[in-house]
Amino acid sequence: MKENIASSQFQVEDIQSFIYLGYRDLKSSAYLLCRFNKEAIEEARKWLKHNLNFIQTLDKDLGENALNIAFTKEGLGKLGIDNDELHTFSIPFIEGMTARQKILGDFEQNDPANWKWGNEKEDSAVDMLLLVFGKDPAALEKKIDSLEFNSDHINLVYRVDSAFRDKEHFGFRDGITDVTTEGFLSHYLNRHPDNEHSGKAKFWNIHRDDVLKDGEVLLGYTNEYDEKSESPLVKLESKYLSHNRSDSQTSFKSDFGRNGTYLVFRQLDQDVSSFWSYADEQAKASNIEGMDAQYIASKMVGRLPDGTSFISKDENISGYVKEDPDGLKCPFASHVRRSNPRDSMIQGKPEESLKAVRNHRIIRRGRSYGVGISDARDMKEFIKDAIAASSVDKGSRGLNFICFNADISQQFEFIQQNWINNPKFLGLYNDPDPLVASLPVNGKTFSIPDQPFRKRLELQKNFVTVVGGAYFFMPGLNAIRYLVHKESIVSISNDEGKSFIDIGLSIY
Template sequence: MTLELQDIQGTVLNNRPMPYFGSYVAFRINDAGSARTMLERLIPHITSAADWARPRENAWINIAFTWEGLRRLGVREEILDGFPIEFRQGMAARSAFLGDVGRSAPEAWDFPHGNNGFHVGLMVMASTHEGRDEKLAMGRRALEGLAGVELAARLDVGVPPTLREHFGFADGISRPFIEGQGGEPLPGQALTKAGEFLLGYENELGQLATGPGPEAFWRNGTYIAIRKIHQDVAAFRNFLRMSAADSAGQEKVAAKMMGRWRSGCPLALSPDADNPALVADAQRNNDFAYFEDDRIGRKTPVGCHIRRVNPRDGLQDTMAEARLHRLLRRGAAYGPMLPEDAVEDDGHDRGIVLALINANPGRQFEFVQSQWVNDGDFVSEGRRTDPILGRRDRADDFAYPDKPIRRRLAGLPDFTATRGGEHVFLPGIGGLRWLAGMQAGDP
């Protein structure tokens, strides 16, 4: 089985260049005809998975829709009603279930969602500022003379030259290998059925992942959970300083919370000291498991971030099946870096935008967010949540095995806060053509 790469939007399968410059641009649809005209103009420039490795300008552009955006575009009601409830309701309506409460509640969001102005979004990436700006200019040209589509928001993102996110961790090391994508998986890279990430293919349940309406609309499409997450870098640094007497101790605490040293070196392979050289070796840097080697988390704590969002084989003695909840994760930083020696916040907004690709928003993204990030029962951690991203209204401590005794870190502050979120549908390129050619009342 091979994937139809020429019909799949490129961001689904392909890693972004490192470093890169990008933008998330949200638009509001006020007129269906204008929106279809814009889409018709953009389709020839959309980057497919086949195009990704050989772009003309080292720049890429993809497009996605909220449920409300598809409604405003003119998709018939019986098709709209066939979408998953998570996509139909939108992420803001599901905030309590997802743990977006308190300072993360939708009332505090500064990026629009499907019910207040986010109907269609462009994802632009490039290896240079100039390449990004040219793709953005292409989007502006597609809107010329179309009063029925208006700009709602723009957020510039990217990966800094350090290849580190704002808390100082290397990012983008681990990802699943999708059946049919071509090539061979790296050691430790989980082989996953294509239907976990793309409609039109078999998933891990042995079922064909499908969508509503005609196959021409949904085939090779997928869903993306977009999350804008503010990072309180000063709070994170100060917590590390309060938790350890020296820099080596602070690095250890950070590594225990994440599950990797800040270089990206996994605790599973180097639990006592960082080993940056290991990170550069793609044959080694992700080649580890938990069940036989580290079941109770002496090396990689069971409640740390990477073990929560990707338990690997660590759940073999429970009813949970990690293979049913895998996500393809794309992360990009926004906002200026806080100077390395700063311990006070400078007032600038900074954080990360997560694009979490999944073919089933309920059992993939929403399950991981509600059950693994914001609840500890699945690893016998009670109400403890993710020490990096988790909510703090249920528990605010983190514990891990240490020498000579188990260590408990109490009083974790909110290191992060949700500032935007939405489930979007990313059609295949054939699906985009179907949308552009659709007229009101089309079968």
């Protein structure tokens, strides 16, 4: 059968854009967690077929709104990916986020049993995630209306609205260090050779350490091990999918995963008031001049609220070993230093470290939800408001943490388990991430290296709580075409019942 997809090039027309573009101009967004009605799956397929052309891919210019789509294992199962095929997906995806509780440290306040969605509770299981974006709330609602949901076929389990904000809710600039990959970078620079406002400058300035091989994010491409990132397979041959050439003996004929990626979604509530009250109390208790709430909080994050790095003059941090070997500027325990330790991952081996961390990077696409605790732009006013709100504020706010990676266990889970939750990481003794660790932190410490003595603060509570989450697969467009046309794929088995052909399908 003719292979209709070239295997070497970066296939922009097949890759969903949100992976690579944060849609900073589409500030309003809604994440719609949906479940298919199993009895009406053909109707759900029709709905998907109808909306296929509206999915934003990298070859299309971005307009006033955008739609991207991802599925859980259950969703793919309902759309006809059989059990054998599902087992070609990665283990964390097959098991699901709740089953990874021990690895992720989701206990006590973070226990999946308490989540609003994504756990085992009836009515909270999710099949499909629709990520809808608009340049403003009106554009967003218009786009959602245009999707024409019919609850007989697709139920809305939960909707969480998010916004692109300059700062996350604790008051710190986020999304500074951005990972991209070689194929996207060259596509982007070719497409925008001269446009000053296209965001080119950002990409010209991106640090070389943050440009990875495509296979660290997309399935079916070469990764940092110089191997093809593992891609799930299906048994049917289809003109939408490239042929699986890895093993002629296998019954899996087509590459379903190419141009897709795993999407990790964690809804993380932030207790802003407690965070700033804690920083304030610790500062007052220390009674040291210059050590105020902002100083403590910034050391916990690893950057100043405006994003300024403790390590370098510009925002890019190339490494810690030369500039700050003892953590006197940016504490080892801080969120930023431990979630990407750069050249200090392996003690005494900076070059090896830089190479090794390349296997543990993620593309972050977090957006905030809920109303901010204060409108004050001045940080001192903001902190005052945040502390004062402690007794009155009942708002729910946080970060819809989304990241993309080709290997959940080596990338997202590795960061969460070995770096964020690990109290002994980087030679520390009892210090998990003071900002976002999911394991209970009570009884643990946060150490700020200083001279003549380091300061050691007792951690008292987690300021971030997981309230929902799931692992999704965001397929390439052709894989979605395959799913929606699956009912019309006629299978003709050969003598061994292993090979299939498809007929009569039209490409959009």
